[in-house]
Amino acid sequence: MxxxxxxxxxxxxxxxxxxxxxxxxxxxxxxxxGVILLIGWLTSVNNSDVKRVTILDDTTQGYDLLFEETDDYQYNKLENVTLDNALAMSGKNDDYGLVHITQNEDGQVQVMMYSDDSPSLSYITSIEERISKKATEDNLIEQGVDLNTLESSRVDTTVALQTYSGVVNxxxxxxxxxxxxxxxxxxxxxxxxxxxxxxxxxxxxxxxxxxxxxxxxxxxxxxxxxxxxxxxxxxxxxxxxxxxxxxxxxxxxxxxxxxxxxxxxxxxxxxxxxxxxxxxxxxxxxxxxxxxxxxxxxxxxxxxxxxxxxxxxxxxxxxxxxxxxxxxxxxxxxxxxxxxxxxxxxxxxxxxxxxxxxxxxxxxxxxxxxxxxxxxxxxxxxxxxxxxxxxxxxxxxxxxxxxxxxxxxxxxxxxxxxxxxxxxxxxxxxx
Structure with a gap:
């Protein structure tokens, strides 16, 4: 031993x-x-870049008004321009992308984003949510629904978590x-x-x-x-x-x-x-x-x-x-x-x-x-x-x-x- x-x-x-x-x-x-600090610094540098996006709204519903400039995104809104010309202008300006909004014969809103980069999922989701919300509200107005009444009737429910012994989670x-x-x-x-x-x-x-x-x-x-x-x-x-x-x-x-x-x-x-x-x-x-x-x-x-x-x-x-x-x-x-x-x-x-x-x-x-x-x-x-x-x-x-x-x-x-x-x-x- x-x-x-x-x-x-x-x-x-x-x-x-x-x-x-x-x-x-x-x-x-x-x-x-050092790696943690480097990742944090690189992420902050990456997020500090301002992305410029061109908006071409071929509808009469004013969807382009939904896009407001932020610290991360700037918008160039075009009017009375064909899609080909808009694509040429956006590519020449080296934009992050071009968002084209149209309506089909059934009145359904269609959105196409042109970009050589891979737009983040969060940004794509934000576009979908904004346009979907406005399109829904427009349909409700056409059907005679009062949006103020609808909004005041909305109930938000939050689920609180608690154990059987009374501990809140x-x-x-x-x-x-x-x-x-x-x-x-x-x-x-x-x-x-x-x-x-x-x-x-x-x-x-x-x-x-x-x-x-x-x-x-x-x-x-x-x-x-x-x-x-x-x-x-x-x-x-x-x-x-x-x-x-x-x-x-x-x-x-x-x-x-x-x-x-x-x-x-x-x-x-x-x-x-x-x-x-x-x-x-x-x-x-x-x-x-x-x-x-x-x-x-x-x-x-x-x-x-x-x-x-x-x-x-x-x-x-x-x-x-x-x-x-x-x-x-x-x-x-x-x-x-x-x-x-x-x-x-x-x-x-x-x-x-x-x-x-x-x-x-x-x-x-x-x-x-x-x-x-x-x-x-x-x-x-x-x-x-x-x-x-x-x-x-x-x-x-x-x-x-x-x-x-x-x-x-x-x-x-x-x-x-x-x-x-x-x-x-x-x-x-x-x-």
């Missing part, structure tokens, strides 16, 4: 002292925050849960892949340098494998903790220097302003506070450790079975596939029905439970016995997978010059 701790200490120190590890630990948060509560659950699951998947590959490369490097032959002569392969996995996991947790601290400091500092707007997407500012005006932001904050945050945080670390150890054992066995990183490609699909499947199940099943059969089953399967269960927890519909059973199955599976991986590891770590295949792995498991 003393040798195991020595191996863990050696692996941990070697990882945290590695130049690449140190650089990525402290540079990655800077890159991440916002309309965006589901999106908050989806965002937090999806972020947790995706983050865990990325950590498993990154640190699992780190363990695998470490095993391949020591095997290639023949250092492993010296180490194995004094340490049992099972201790060496567990030491590598544990040491790398501790280095990963250290790196993650530094990222969280640095990320928080950089966001606070960036908000103070550049302003909070630098971290916001300008496309969402209208939505944020509307939410603030209607106290929706306060309800969203209440939704976040009502989430099982303590359970989410504790389960993230429990499933991070469990999921990492499970997959790291598989990565270690693969690293021991091959002589180079190129040879690992034939074994990687069965490892990556459950992780990808977990994400798809999470977004297409858990979000729609957290207690559905598919969501529940995949939250028990060890290879998928770390991600799927983390995506179920924010919805607050996971009972304590489901959580306990999922964790128990996961950690029992770690013992089984580690035992099988150790059988491959103790043989493959000393094998050189032969390309390993699935048949060889099956033989090694029987030794």
């Amino acid at each position: 003393d040798k195991l701790w020595l191996i863990i200490k050696r692996e941990y120190i070697n990882k945290v002292r590695n130049r690449t590890f140190v650089i990525m630990t402290f540079v990655s948060p800077l890159i991440f925050i 916002s309309k965006a509560s589901s999106w908050v849960k989806i965002a937090l659950g999806g972020a947790s699951g995706y983050l865990l998947m990325m950590f498993i892949i990154i640190y699992g590959n780190m363990v695998m490369r470490s095993v391949i490097e020591e095997k290639t340098n023949r250092i492993i032959e010296i180490i194995v002569s004094s340490v049992k392969p099972i201790y060496l494998m567990l030491g590598k996995i544990t040491g790398t996991s501790l280095a990963g947790i250290t790196q993650f903790a530094i990222w969280v601290i640095l990320g928080f400091v950089l966001i606070v500092a960036g908000s103070a220097i550049f302003g909070v707007e630098a971290f916001q997407n300008p496309a969402n500012q209208d939505m944020v302003a509307q939410a603030q005006n209607t106290d929706e932001m306060q309800l969203i904050l209440n939704d976040i506070m009502q989430l099982p945050l303590a359970t989410m945080i504790s389960c993230f670390f429990i499933y991070f450790i469990g999921g990492y150890f499970l997959y790291a054992a598989i990565y270690t066995a693969i690293g021991a079975a091959v002589d180079s990183e190129t040879d690992t490609q034939q074994f990687m699909l069965p490892v990556i596939l459950p992780l990808i499947l977990s994400i798809y199940v999470g977004f297409f099943s858990v979000i729609d029905n957290p207690n559905g059969t598919i969501a529940v089953i995949f939250s028990y399967i060890p290879l998928t439970s770390p991600i799927v269960m983390l995506m179920r927890i924010p919805f607050g519909e996971v009972t304590w016995w489901q959580l306990g059973l999922s964790i128990l199955i996961l950690y029992c599976s770690i013992i089984l997978v580690a035992y099988l991986a150790a059988k491959i590891y103790r043989i493959g770590i000393l094998m050189y010059g032969k390309k390993t295949n699935w048949k060889d792995l099956y033989k090694w498991l029987k030794y």
Whole structure:
């Protein structure tokens, strides 16, 4: 057991002292925050461009009056001009587009927009809504309907959300849960892949340098494998903790220097302003506070450790079975596939029905439970016995997978010059 701790200490120190590890630990948060600032700046620059649109209204209903200039759009309204001439003028002026409004024989309004660019869906929708509203009002007037009476009779209904215990929720509560659950699951998947590959490369490097032959002569392969996995996991947790601290400091500092707007997407500012005006932001904050945050945080670390150890054992066995990183490609699909499947199940099943059969089953399967269960927890519909059973199955599976991986590891770590295949792995498991 003393040798195991020595191996863990050696692996941990070697990882945290590695130049690449140190650089990525402290540079990655800077890159991440820099990308956020760059995206915000590029979006603001993109939205600052004023688009000029030509309007040709061939009807007598005055639809061109619906288009008023804004900070983003300027309009050039043409009269008594043919469509061909309007297209020529619009193209010559390098306009964003030309909107042509006509009426067919049945009196139906038809709108065609000419543009070499791809107009945004929101802009097209706004045109459709404006013209549809006016055309509807014109039809009602022709039928003798008083629009003032109709408008005064309109009743707007707002659905308020509240739990049986009396807690008021916002309309965006589901999106908050989806965002937090999806972020947790995706983050865990990325950590498993990154640190699992780190363990695998470490095993391949020591095997290639023949250092492993010296180490194995004094340490049992099972201790060496567990030491590598544990040491790398501790280095990963250290790196993650530094990222969280640095990320928080950089966001606070960036908000103070550049302003909070630098971290916001300008496309969402209208939505944020509307939410603030209607106290929706306060309800969203209440939704976040009502989430099982303590359970989410504790389960993230429990499933991070469990999921990492499970997959790291598989990565270690693969690293021991091959002589180079190129040879690992034939074994990687069965490892990556459950992780990808977990994400798809999470977004297409858990979000729609957290207690559905598919969501529940995949939250028990060890290879998928770390991600799927983390995506179920924010919805607050996971009972304590489901959580306990999922964790128990996961950690029992770690013992089984580690035992099988150790059988491959103790043989493959000393094998050189032969390309390993699935048949060889099956033989090694029987030794």
